[in-house]
Amino acid sequence: MATKPRRAPRRTEALSRDVIVKAAIEILDAEGEDALTLRALTVRLTTGYGAIYHHVADRGDLLAAATDDVVARLLADLVADAEPRQAPRALALGLFDAIVAHPWVGAQLNREPWRPALLDIYERVSEQLQALGVPDRALSDSASVLVSYILGVAGQNAANARALAASKMDRSAFLATVAARWSRLDPVKYPSVYKARTHLREHNDRQQFLVGVDVILAGIETVNRAGARPA
Structure with a gap:
């Protein structure tokens, strides 16, 4: 009997610009600027692209926001x-x-x-x-x-x-x-x-x-x- 594929865990914490920026800083510090992609953020935050784009315009906006925060x-x-x-x-x-x-x-x-x-x-x-x-x-x-x-x-x-x-x-x-x-x-x-x-x-x-x-x-x-x- 075939088993159904497991769904990715749903995010339970409310997503906000501050949460996204904090996650971006963690990626930047750990892996460098090249590692910061919207795909990497969706994986880290267990969310979709639409939720990310609701708070940041693009990768450049995210980099700037992370810098402003620091x-x-x-x-x-x-x-x-x-x-x-x-x-x-x-x-x-x-x-x-x-x-x-x-x-x-x-x-x-x-x-x-x-x-x-x-x-x-x-x-x-x-x-x-x-x-x-x-x-x-x-x-x-x-x-x-x-x-x-x-x-x-x-x-x-x-x-x-x-x-x-x-x-x-x-x-x-x-x-x-x-x-x-x-x-x-x-x-x-x-x-x-x-x-x-x-x-x-x-x-x-x-x-x-x-x-x-x-x-x-x-x-x-x-x-x-x-x-x-x-x-």
Whole structure:
């Protein structure tokens, strides 16, 4: 006697945009951007395409919504009354860590700069620079420089981490290999790189990133103090 094929289990939890976005983030974090398809979502959420399309327009809309969600949660968690000099550092480091944890976020922010996520970052950075005394005439350029640095370095670091993971090489072994190669360089032609080899094994990406943030903030303050002086 033939048996009837088993039906897929019905979804019992109410489907919403938030539920879909959360599932999308889980797929993106676990398997990468290429793994995020509407088919993968229907399987994970045990639902049909129609239910997904009721809440999101397409895959691009879903990627953008996932990015907006990560950034919105980060900005909400930042301490509102942080000391003005520390506020941009905290935001920068939070974005750095978020992009390392969610590598697809960096790519999406650069892909669609008109989306709320990047606009909210730009506005928050601008507010923080205003609190440091940056005048309106210099605010746009100053905020753009700082945001570009944050997204560029964080995105590159995330890409390096993915490449290292794909190579199956331990980070310490990788740094040791690079240090060994730098030790064979001509110290006359590459004096700075040759000296840097001795500290490469202890290299800390987050610390170096914050050094860059501090340099940019110091430069912004110096330039604007100079600009404020009478001719």
